[in-house]
Structure formats: structure tokens, C-alpha cells
Amino acid sequence: MGKKIKKIGVMTSGGDAPGMNAAIRAVVRACSYYNVECVGVYRGYQGLIEGDFVELKARSVSNIINLGGTILKSARSKEFMTKEGRKKAHENLINAQIDALVLIGGDGTFTGGMVFNEEYNFPCIGVPGTIDNDIFGTNYTIGYDTALNTVVEVIDKIRDTASSHNRLFFVEVMGRDAGFIALNAGVGAGAEEILIPEEDLGLDRLLESLKRSKRSGKSSSIVVVAEGDKIGKNVFELANYVEANLPQYEVRVSVLGHMQRGGSPSCFDRVLASRLGVRSVELLLDGKTNLMVGLVNNNIVTTDLEHAVKGHHEINKELLRVSDIMSI
Template identity: 90%
Template structure:
């Protein structure tokens, strides 16, 4: 594969996600396969500004496919939001003879890459790495499957204690603007109700649903709440409201928080990361830029970064209907 690109940088940015290391490994080894040097950039865009680079070879990424987090670290960078910061980052890339960059992250990461590409015409390819699964142009983002399995496993354990004490548990999961984790984990864990930003259930309907569950003979219930749900100001306020209106329940709240980001990636995420990492390198060597690689209908596809950022990955609302039927 003939190409003017001889040295490719790779970085991870934004929130970490299980499978990012598998993606780094895939980029490094694909570079080696095509006789291209690979450079790791520590701490995302901040590392670009600071010139925090390290050469990576296939042996440097041995035994990381099973590790959560990211060996390249991740950081927010206010400096990269400025013209001066991006200018410094560009100079560091040129001085290091880096010809292109693979960006692993979410919409914030892709926004930075798109702006950088527009200003300097610097080749960038995005790989979607976020547990929220909220990126347009791919059915699945790296880390989403692992996060789902983590949440389902925790809810299974919470249900044991809920059943033992006749309790109603509100379980808050990540998803500030998107309910993918809540909806799918809720169905998978058999939750009685699922609250997501995309669908305003309303307090009255929530109470009626819980009362129906109680009348049907259920002694405990699980409500999965996406952190971006709009019914209450927060999950604790929501729990207080239900407890005041349904004193027959002991109400408890579990906020799963950052445990959802951690852990060894699932096989699905490892395979997805490997496929997208290889394709990202091949696209750069083929002269493509300013696109994201994703998977749609099990085929690797590309989407313009601008489209990936601005358009919405629609949630499968059919699952809410399935959830209602299953909660009877």
C-alpha cells in the first residue's frame, strides 16, 4: 500500500472506555504490518500541546488487549480549545514528523479533530470509544458492550437484596444525554421500569406502574434511571417522591458511577476495537481523512466527523414496549 504517510500518531481522549487499549494495540500493529511507524500521544489533546510522545512497536502493546482504561491516559484539554493551543499542537506534530493522527474517543474528541483538520488540513481518523453508545454512524461504540454487562451484573446482585428486604431500588446508570445503557441493561436485567432522557415517563405514570407491580404480587422492584432522565432533578429526589407516595416500599438508591467505565473489555469490544483500529490505519494510508470508522450491520463503514458529531444515534424505542410487557 503506497502512501505518503510514514508516521501515525494515536491518542485517547475524553472519558475512558473498556476496549480503548485493544484499539491502540490494533493501530500499532496495523502500522507495523504496513511498515509505518506509530507514535503514542499521552493524555489526549493535552499531550499534543505538551509534545508528550512515545514510539510504539508491536511489543509495546503486548498483553494490553484485556486491560480496561487506556495506557495512553486521557485528559480534558482547555488549551486545545484555543487557536494558540492548536497551533502549538500542530508544530509539535510537524517537529516529530507525524503525518496523521488516529483519535479514539467520543463527540468532544471528534469535534477537536474536525476543527484541527479544517485549520491545518492535518489527516485525522476517528474511532468511537465511549460507553454511552451515542455516536452517529456506528451501531456500537467501543466500551458500550462491556459497560452493559457490568451494569446487568450489578443489577442482578442488587435484585438479590431487594427481594430479601421487600425494597424498591432506583439504580442510576451513566447516560447524561442518551439512554442506551439504561434501556438495554434494564431490559436485560428485568427491571420493572426504565427512565431515559428520550422518553419522559412522568411521575404519575411511574407511580401507577409501580402500584401495578405491587398489586400483581411483586414484593420488590428495580427502576433503572439514566443520569440524564428529566422526571426529577436527580435520582434521590425521585426516590423521595416515590417513598412519600408508596410508604409500603423501603426505597433505596444505588448510583453505579464510574464502575461502569472500568473492567476488562468483553470479547465483543475487543473484536470491535481491533476491526476499527486496523481500518483507521488503512484509511489514512489510502489518503482519507476527517472521517470516523464504525460498524453498521456488522460491516465497517465510514462517516464524516461532522455528521458523526451533529446527527443523533437513535435509540430503539421498541425496547420500551418490550420492557412494559416483560414487567407485568
């Protein structure tokens, strides 16, 4: 039986995602509900090393559920990757009498927590916050739904211009290692083609698909490209290749970039963050550690941090099939 949890630290790490503030709010208010102290850690693991802590009470997190980004800031810490850095972090936690941590972030965040728990037996619970939706053990990560809606809204606007000028647009979205945003946003926005890291469409098939679209009477097309797609070295090279081989198309490129991370979180992300944040506190109070909370079939579940990091979240093959049918 571990020692009684009296004070919980909460931090955000890695890339920011809409809904992180809602998760912070949920952790703080769950702590207040269960009469446990809560401490915010600024700038992720770097803040742990520097002892950059702030006491958080229920009223400290008023009016943040609607805010994008993270009030606790986020940073990547090379120093935490060293034993010396982790030793400093542990000393600061002990000095601040913090008994456990809630880690809001992605696989890099969870890897750090896993190593820290292994070295110091320090209780950690992970909450998946990343727009990429690439974490094993949950159907949805915090921020993914908002990012999808942002991308679809932007593509809708781009289509207006594409239709007006009979242009082919390549729209690059985030997803260096996973095509969840590209696939779902592409289907939702009616893209003619969707290029993702998990499926190698190939240049010949892409050209044939665009020719078929032209023959069917389409005067403009949208191709959604995940940044990790391997067909070309980058989206600009891909666009140049298509323009050289299909001169009937006037090709343009739009890279959406970091706008996908920002903005007020959707209702879905706010509710998801609230559910996962509350459960993370309850797990720590129940003596659990080294777990990630997630949502599967609308139920809150837990997964070992190691499985969350090393597991593979499969792309939806049915959605790929639907995408092919819709592009006719």
C-alpha cells in the same frame, strides 16, 4: 494527492472506555504490518500541546488487549479549544514528523479533530470509544458492551437484596444525554421500570406502574434510571417522592458511577476495537481523512466526522415496547 503517510500518531481522549487499549494495540500493529511508524500521544489533546509522545512498536502493546482504561491516559484540554493551543499542537506534530492522527474517543474528541483538520488540513480518523453508545454512524461504540455487562451483573446482585427485604431500588447508570445503557441493561436485568432522557415517563405514570407491580404480587422492584433522566432533579429526589407517595415501599438508591467505565473489556469490545483500529490506519494510508470508522450491520463503514458529531443516534423504540411488556 496528499503526501505519503510515514508516521501515524494515536491518542485517546475524553472519558475512558473498556477496549481503548485493544484499539491502541490494533492501530500500532496495523502500522507495523504496513511498515509505518507509530507514535503514542499521552493525555489526549493536552499531550499534543505538550509534545508528550512515545514511539510504539508491535511489542510495545503486548498484553494490553485485556486491560481496561487506556495506557495512553486521557485528559480534557481547555487549551486545545484555543487557536494558540492548536497551533502548539500542530508545531509539535510537524517537529515529530507525524503525518496523521487516529483519535479514539467520543463526540468531543471528534469535534477537536474536525476543527484541527479544518485549520491545518491535518489528516485525522476517528474511532468511537465511549460507553454511552451515543455516536451517530455506528451501531456500537467501543466500551458499550462491557459497560452493559457490568451494569447487568451489578443489578443482578442488587435484586438479591431487594427480594430479601421487599425493597424498591432506584439504580442510576451513566447516560447524561442518552439512555442506551439504561434501556438495554434494564431489559437485560428484568427491571420493572426504565427511565431515560429520550422518553418522559412522568411521575404519575411511574407511580401507577409501581402500584400495578405491587398489585400483581411483586414484593420488590428495580427501577433503572439514566443520569440524564428529567423526571426529578436527581435520583435521590425521585426516590424521596416515590417513598412519600407509596409508603408501602422501602426505597433505596444505588448510583453505579464510574465502576461502569472500568474492567476488562468483553470479547465483543476487543474484536470491535481491533477491526476499527486496523481500518483507521488503512483509511489514512489510502489518503482519507476527517472520517469516523464504525460498525453497521456487522460491516465496517465510514461517516464524516461532522455527521458523527451532529447526527443523532436514535433509541430503539422496539426495545421500549418490549420493556413495557416485560414489566407486567
